[in-house]
Structure formats: C-alpha cells, structure tokens
Amino acid sequence: MNGEPLTDDHPPTTPAAPGPVTEPAPHAAPDRRPRRRWPLWSALVAVLVLLTLGLLTALPAGAVGGADARMFAGVVARAENPTTRAARQLADRITVQLERQSTALLRGDRAGFLAIAEPAVQADLRRRFATLRALRVSSWQARPKGLPTEAGRPGEWRLSVEFRYCFVAPNCRPSSLLVETRWRVGGAEPRLLEQARSKPVPRLAGRGTVQVGGLPWEMSDLVVAVGKRTLVATTPAFRKRLPNLLARAEAAAKVADQYVVGAARPDRYRIYYAGPGEWKRWYGGDQPEWVAGYAIGVGGDHEVVLKDNRYTAAGLDEILRHELAHVASLPDHDNRSDSTWWLTEGLAEHAGADGRAIGRYVGLSATRRLVNRGWDGKLDNLAPDENTPDARVTGSYGIAYLAVRYLVDRFGEERVFAFVKAVIHDRRIPRQTSDEVFGVPWSTLHDDCVKHIRGVAG
Structure with a gap:
C-alpha cells in the first residue's frame, strides 16, 4: 500500500458511506505547545548508559525511524567505545x-x-x-x-x-x-x-558438534568427477577409480532420492573416497575400526566418506545406497542418538538392501547369532561402540534392518518416513508418536517388532 506505514497512532480505516451534509465546525486554534519526545530521549539515555558499560553493541534496524533514526545513529556513533x-x-x-x-x-x-x-x-x-x-x-x-x-x-x-x-x-x-x-x-x-583449517566446534548442549573440522578440500589435493546427482572426489592416487565410483554413486542416488525425509532432497550428494592417510585425517579421523564409510554433518548439509577397501561391486553399491540414504533422510543438523540408532541405521540398511528378500540379506547369519546369543530384546540398546567386535556390529545392523523392514511391511514407507521425521528430525521419543503415526502404542508395537525379529532370525 502506498503512503506512510500504518502505526498504532494511525490505525487502518475503511471508506465510510456518505452522510448528510453539515456545516463545517469552526477551526480550532493550532496547538503551539512543544511536543515532548520522552520515549526517544529515554531510549537514547538508556543506550548511552549501556554503551558506556559495554553491554550494548548493536540495536535492531527499525527500532526508530526517520529523523529519530538519524539522531539515534549519531548518538550511538559518538558514544561507542573507541576501541x-x-x-x-x-x-x-x-x-x-x-x-x-x-x-x-x-x-x-x-x-x-x-x-x-x-x-x-x-x-x-x-x-x-x-x-x-x-x-x-x-x-x-x-x-x-x-x-x-x-x-x-x-x-x-x-x-x-x-x-x-x-x-x-x-x-x-x-x-x-x-x-x-x-x-x-x-x-x-x-x-x-x-x-x-577448520576445527571441531562442540555443541553447547546435547550430543555432537556444530562443525566437525578438517574438510577434505582444506587438507588434500583432489580430483573430481561430477554427475547428474552426485559429486565424487578423491586424491590423485585413486584417479583411475573415479569413473567407476561416479557410475555407482549415480545409481545409488536414484535409490537414495526415494528416502528423502523432510522438505527437499539434497542438492547434490557429495562423496569423498579416502586412502589410508586421508581416512585418518579427514573430518578428524576419529572412527571405529569396523567403520567402512560414514555420512557426516557439514554446516547444514551431509557428506559421505568411503574408506579405500577391496569392495566387491555389490558391496560398493550397497554401502553407497546406505550412506546416501543417510544424507537423504537425516536433518540438516544431525540429531542422532544411541537410543534411536536402530531407526536411522535400519532405514539406511533397508535402502542398502534395495528390495531384496530378507533371506538374501548379507548380514543375516551374524544377526541370527546375536539374536540367539545375547541380545536383550531392546531396540534402543543396539548401538555399537568403538570396541564392539565386528560380528556383533554386523548383527546389530541386521536387527535394525529387520525392525525397519517389519515396520515398512506392516505400515508402508510413507508412515515409516513420518515416524522418522517425528523421532529423528523433531526429536520426539517413539512412545510420544507411535500412536499418532501408526495407531498402535509403542510398547505394543515394540513387542510385536521384537517377536517378528526373533521369528525371522531365531
């Protein structure tokens, strides 16, 4: 709307219907009394005091306007500490x-x-x-x-x-x-x-970091291949692997794009392939021995790192689908925790399996051993640590996969994604949202899920 902005002193009006014509009232004598501007001068005095004490360094734009703003800016400029x-x-x-x-x-x-x-x-x-x-x-x-x-x-x-x-x-x-x-x-x-180089910045509250530090492009010479949905980078020593890595990454991205949780899919999946030296330096290098790849939060986005290994073609495809699904499904600022590890990793394992029958799941034998030899039947207690033996790690991933697979088969992917959104993105605990999303209390659904896992892997 043109003209001066509306304020509390000039409330909006609507045109009134024409009324009867009346004689104009006599003009009142103009009020020549000086208008006091106590609010402005009070604010200026307060600002001067705060600036003197070093407690104020900036004021939001729009706090005052017009001539008042110019006067205010001049006072602040003169009052600011010279240093x-x-x-x-x-x-x-x-x-x-x-x-x-x-x-x-x-x-x-x-x-x-x-x-x-x-x-x-x-x-x-x-x-x-x-x-x-x-x-x-x-x-x-x-x-x-x-x-x-x-x-x-x-x-x-x-x-x-x-x-x-x-x-x-x-x-x-x-x-x-x-x-x-x-x-x-x-x-x-x-x-x-x-x-x-960038350094890790821990969160003031909660788990994780604001930034991880030690990004590959800060530390290493890189060669790069770019596809329609992915960017793959590595050191010159692995230059010859780039075409194969890019082709497999592009195929994995098509699967990962189906696992987007939230408003938008990633602009580009960024994948770094690390030799032994880079694996120990990139992003701090602090990874358990059993890790072959990971997705890590980087300033509001995620990047994937793969460890140089003698992958089979099928193994490379599976790990790429798994890690890119993390990028697609995790929030911008990572909210993962041990208690929901089963959900984030189970969803990524489901993407990695890419529709295969449960009987063809690669880690099924290790899963059976863990289910029959020590698993306590609690999904929120599955997360391995850096000292967990490899076989138990594989079994933990398998249980997580079977849990998410059960939810998908029973309720469909759309409702499972809604559950992931509530639990992982919005940080609501499962018992607060299970009824809302699935129509089943979490205590009942958890028991049903565990019973199914024991039936499949028992």
Missing part, C-alpha cells in the same frame, strides 16, 4: 578484502585470489584455489564473525571468518565453515597472514 569502533572499522576493511577474494575465486582468477595474502600463506591458498575450482565451487561468501582481536604482535589481528559455499549448483542450500584468520594492518589494505 570497539576501531575494531569494527578494521572488520569492514577486511570484509572488502574477503569480498575481492570471493569474486576472484568464482571467476577463476587465481592471481586475484592470492592477492590479499602475504607470500608465506600463498602456497596453501594456491592449493585450496585449485581444489575448490575442481569441486566446481558455484557460490562463495566470506564474512567476519565477531570483531578482530589483537594477535600479540604490533599491527597483527585475529578474526573468525565464516565461509558459506556451494559446489556445482549455484542456488543450493549453502554449507558453512568457521575458521580463524590472522591479518597484518599498516599498509593501504589489511594483508592475510594465516588461514587456519
């Missing part, structure tokens, strides 16, 4: 440098990408540039997180920088990464002295 103001100005100057570097990366200008940095850091940046271009970086934004702090040497400053990026698809849901940088100030422009 804070200088740090903010430095952050703005660094932002200009980061934007120049981002533009250079996206247009393939290596010289421009390196131009903001001192020679000591350019070798690492040159490798990163080549790797990011190989990954077909399609969006790259860098912005400070917080204000610079002194680095201990005159003229040197540290600054946390968040990178948001896409590969291949320019309009993807961007992944994010937080890294520490160091800059020298003194010349015409700030100069980058160091860009660290």
